[in-house]
Amino acid sequence: IDLALLIVAANEGIMPQTREHLAILDLIGVKRGVVAITKKDLVDEEMLTLVRMEVEELIATTTIANSPIVPVSSITKEGIPELLSAIERQLDKTEPKKDTGRPRLPIDRIFTIAGSGTVVTGTLIDGSLDLGQEVEIAPSGLKSRIRGLQTHKSKEESAFPGSRVAANLVGINTTELERGNVITRPGWLKSTDLVTVNLKLISYLRRPLLHGAEVSFHTLAAETMAKVRLLEKEDINPGENAWAQFSLEKPLAIVKGDRYIIRSTMETLGGGGIIDAHAKRLKRFRPEIITNLQAREGGTAEEAIIALLETKQPLETGAIASQANMTREEATAAVDSLVSDGRLTPLGGGDHRLLMTSSGWQGLVNKAVAAIAEYHKRFPARAGMPAVELTTRLKLGNFVTLAVENLVKQGLIITESNQIHLPSHKVQISPVQQAKMDAFLKALSENPFSPPTDLIPEPDLLGILIEQGRVVKVGEGIIFSTKAYNEMLEKIIAQLKVKGKITLGETRDMFGTSRKYAQSVLEYLDHEKITKRIGDDRMLY
Template sequence: MAATRKVLGTAGHIDHGKSSLIQALTGTDPDRLAEEKERGITIELGFAQLQLSDGTSMGVVDVPGHERFVRQMISGSTGIDIALLCIAADDGIMPQTREHVAVLELLAVPSCVVALTKSDRVDEEWIEMVSSDIRAYLADTPFADAPIVPTSARTGYGLDRLRSALAAEAEKGSSIHENPYARMPVDRVFTVKGAGTVVTGTLWSGSVKVDDELQVLPSKAISRVRSIQHHDQAANEASPGERTALNLSSFTVDDVRPGDFLVTPHSIEPTDRFDTRFTYLCPLKEGKPLATGTRIRIAHGTKETFGRLLLADGLQEIKPNESAYAQIRLEEDLPLSSGDRYIARSYSPVAVIGGGIALTCHPRRRTNLSALDRALLEALERGDYQQAASKAAQAQTLPFSLDDIARTASVPEPLAKTVLEGLVESGALSQLRSGSREFFVTRAAIQKTMGAIENALLAFHAKNPNEPGVHKNDLLLRCGLSMSQAAFDALLDIAAQSGKVVIDSGAVSHPKAGAGAKAAESKAAESILAVLEKERFTPPAIPSLFEQAGVKDHSLAYRALGALERQGDVVRVGKELAFSKESFDQLVSLTRSHLGECGSATVAELKDRLGISRKYAVPLLEEFDARGITKRSGDARVLG
């Protein structure tokens, strides 16, 4: 993977000098819209590039501070490594300061630097007082130790110290952009004359090269990258953490929209629900609990959609500053991965009320957590993906594939494979094969399936005492098991090997309950064969054959006749006739002898030689032709 860069994002109340400070630090005015310049406020996300003291550079995302544009602020803050919290020295902490800090906290932004802007407007004593207020406010947040740097974009005061503080924070820890797959939330889409569709965003993870294919989510359409730019400079590759513009081939502005994700093809499956540890901060109002089932806004990446918060294990409500496990059911699919952060806003009036981390991204629709469910969520919450895969495997009640565990536990396939191989080796799992497909199954799941198969077969035999068994495809439906036919076939093989079922020509029977049906079939076969041996060359048509044999159940009679044919005791001729094998062989011998003497013979001549009517001679000779015993020569037959 290409070298990872870090991303700086601004935060703070409106008119606290965020854009002016970025322009003073980078030389780039992040307010690009005419309306922004006319009104003197930031409306859309702005972007720049900051040169650090060690010679490296950092992408900068400038966000709006107005309360009406909190959605844009969340969009810009998702995926940043360092927050530049701007607080005006002459104003101090304001409502959007608190809301923005709540967003940074919920998104788990790992680092923060406070710029005390407009410090040239106040004296030192005032700066010390405001700094003390800020320190006290941040004491209960993850940013308690954030450096506070007095600055002035107008005079340049404190800018070098601010750059040094940002450089020091950039050296700490690793970037959040660590994932082998490319992921980029799209924030702008536009058309460039002569080039086509261009999308912009901050590359969350992975890398993108010219001519790479990328998939748009949630539509799943795939396009090729024609060209790449960073801050108006052409490049051959985009690295994680970089502000990137991609020119996409064969796409229009209708094929990809702001809020979509660009990802490595087939690396992420969008989801309409996810399990989470939800934190209810309610930073701008006090006291009111949040009830389960509440409709909320979910902001992830550069998109916001609606969903319902369903608290786990019967919890009816959650109070401010509490957290709990929950499942969020979305009204629109999102391309979530385990570990992704999201922000929750109230439906109306709109305000940030909480958020958290996505844990399992393709869970069952349930809110009551089993012990294994809870263990899985706890493992994901602490980032123990190996334990998460193990718990996910042990929680399976049916056969599952490697892909199932990678999806359920939200872990990479290579890690899931390693964990499953270890569980097979320890005996906790069994590995099954059905054709080219591979499955895993727990002991408990095997026992459950064996019990379901036995119960279904016993019920079938009780209702159909003369039926020898049920087809395996039908048996799966009768068992009521939600698994693929391939997985069920693999388990049927285990059942047959252990003597729990008998499989014969695709029909599955219980070894005890099916005995009566097999006895009835055997008796019917004896009666049918006796009639055929008696009638020799002129057997009755099949319906009459069953009647003469005294077999009234036609289903049983046809099964018995089929068994005789498979055993080689009977030969079927056409749809209506059957001969005993002995009689058929004699007819073949007589036909060969006559044709050997005469060279050829008509149907009339052969029926007279065999002593049968045309009713028998025509289908017999057609059967002989099919078997290569005879062949047509005009109106006659000769040896084949």
């Protein structure tokens, strides 16, 4: 809203609805206004002066303080030219509309025009819409295309922020839309059912607002019921400010910086601004959380980004821009400055690099090193921790690869064969474990083609023997010495080259072993693509 025109009748003075309307203007942050005192022809100068003084006092503590006050009469036309001039002067002071490149058209009307189909109207904010543009309806996720655009009944190729817009949508029925839906470009605007806000209660209310109270929540053109969570106190008194969260009954498509109003069934209660449109449930009575919210609300771009990442990280620059409600250029410049100063740690490179606060990254490093060190202590005979286990322990999710790459780059860990270990780690084998390994190798040498299955050491020790190249595991519970396996491989390949094929029975007889061992060897050779099975025969792959 660029300008508010507040109307006060000279013969009635300030009414309850006048106070409510003014309070709403204050809560939603309207910065400019003009006050028209109407029906001046019905009162004398003394009464008009008294009403004017009351209005000046009323608006003095609001966002439209010091606005021009113009007495007028629609009967005599006195003051009308002065009112129009006052409106023009105030509109001349309007700042350019913010353009983040993420257009939003909150729908306030939906109807059908014969021959055209579904038309929606609203006030366009945060970006431009173009004829033919592919769009998405949030929060439903429906896709459409703009067939036609009008601004003030004039057909346009493009509509710009701040314009009243009518958009003709392709392939959408009016029954699929509702007031409060938002038309935007696809892929970025997500719905939310929990928001963090600053909340101011209207000063003239007669009772406080309690933690847990149910209210109706209004923002842009949308409305839903909500439950309030006060973060600093059990109740908020009239005229007070507080940090709060609202749990929304119906998901809404909103972003940081949007203004909102809350109402009871009878009256407007208060309102403020959205600080986090996709909030996590915050713990109450935590000073550090309040400090973080203050930085996100009123800090510099850099401070806002740091505060955002402290609550949800890592994020890409694009996600930072949309969640902090900045342009991509603003977010990129602030991120680059923070990376240069060492306050942010990038994971990966390019446009899709992920960003963490340096303290957040150091916390992750400490957890990773501690987890791997603890694993080495528990399993000293293992070469390292499986990468998937580190992912699970640290809850790294989709950014595990980038995090591990950064840990390797910083020389904090080493990765080998899907295992992770600290640079200082060396496999440690106890005398008892060494004795088990020696006994197993001796048994393999005594029965090379029918190896025992009851002396196989535990997985850690077996893994060491496999890594050392001393044994080959061909199947579950079937391990040959490397020497025996190579001999079998050589003889099988030799027969295949001479005869072109070999059977399971021929393999069994060739090595004087059982069917179980011969079958495991041939299946292993198939898996390694040395042989291939055709019917009952094996041939070279």
